[in-house]
Amino acid sequence: MNRVNFEKWFKTQLIPNLPPKSLIIMDNASYHSGLCEQIPTKSWTKSKLIQWLKDKNYDFPERAMKDQIWDLVASKYLPKKTYHLDEYVKSFGHKILRLPPYHCQYNAIEMAWSECKRKYDLQIQKSKGTAEEVLATWNIVINQISPDHWKNYVNHVNKTIKDAWEAMKKFDCSDIEPIIITDNNSDSDNSDSDIDWSEDESLDY
Template sequence: MNKPNSYTSIEKSLPNSMFVKPMTEEEVKKEILSLNNTNSEGYDEEYTRPQLLEIVNRYKPEPVYAVDAILKGLGHKISHLPPYHCDLNPIEMIWASMKRKVAEVNIGKPANQMPEMVQEAFNSIPVEEWCNHCAHVKKLEEEYRSKDGYLDAPFIVELCSESEESNSQDESDEEFNSIEPLAIVHAEHNYSKKI
């Protein structure tokens, strides 16, 4: 294949633009039933629904988006952005800048002049602004990558040492033994009465 014609950055596509769509409940049932025949792992009759769904997810194909297939067929390279992270898309920043420029000049003008205003706003955005937004996104990506390791590390909170634990266990048992359960009160309510 030739060198890509362009590099396209897309926010996560919607499910209705997929060639391979997520399974419906009925398809999940059929997939679970066919597991014993197609995979060596199979399933036990006593598996719970979450256990069965976990097995199905292991063998489920990745979604294939229509836009990906079309663009790859035309020789373009695609990058998917995580949903709800427009801060990682320099085009979103340019779009915001362009909307601001259009709003500044769109006072009392008819709607048929909108295409010219948009084109003028787009043409007025300098190359340096594009470069600044791209550099800002790269900086954010690096920050996210550096912070990503913090989420993967286990977070363990020790409330007391082992020696304190045995003493406090005896004390807490005494506290719980002295607590009496709450009495259940059945109150009669008649909300239909008028006052």
Template sequence: MDNAPYHSALAEKLPTTSWTKSQMQEWLQQKNIQFDNNCLRVELLEIYKKHRPNERRYVVDEMINANGHQVLRLPPYHCQYNPIEHVWGICKNYYVHHIGENGYSNEEVLKTWNDTLERVTPEIWANCVRHTDEIILNDWKN
């Protein structure tokens, strides 16, 4: 999975410098972390930093893990390792060359997208996966 923002929604919001003192106190209390009620907001943030989780947990990861699968996240800025990017490129290329053949009404645009997506066969997907595997193996060797 790539690191798109919609794939990276945190399962738990973690304190930031923009949080209020009461928000930080509530978070620390939920985690049973001791603090003095007279602490300043900046002091609460320091206490949080000493107890913050080592790993971020993402909503989508937890959903996938709950169903017996594991998420493998791609390195940032390496979309060539994701077969869907190759499929998407094929789709965009087809769409650009066929849009407007029958006009630009909402119905025709939707029909062109549907025609585009219907052309993505299991064989195309398999070829894109195979091509992606070759890129990964070649980069690994280099």
């Protein structure tokens, strides 16, 4: 999957089939997170930072070192990230909720995907693995995920979020420095979705 293919599916398949004022929950895979404009990072070269400042008509000392230029950008000019799809859905009355990085346990679809993969692995062993059989097998296993499955997944996620919130309230986090995670990966799927949910006894399939 890459950003071009995902956004094409998102706009032509997902959005037209959503009810009004839907909340779309997504993880932080890079192809979900295309920015409206490129945001400077510390890894940019000095010349690239200078060009960005000039394009924005921002003042900066011409003879400054790269570290000084970056400090200026980070402290004064760094814009807030705006995501292309977040802006796109506004005209349809929808909103996107982005999950924290590396917290797939808060996403019910991860359990559905895990269940589909287990069912697929069992079914595909009975075939020769041709392209037609692969597609047919996926169609079969996806359709085996029932509304009752989804209800259990959502209930489980709600409980997981509630338990995490209650646990966090027991800690004094006032002295903890914020953790900044920089994702410099490509458009591949970067979500940590390979947890084996079959070991979770609280799910009733």
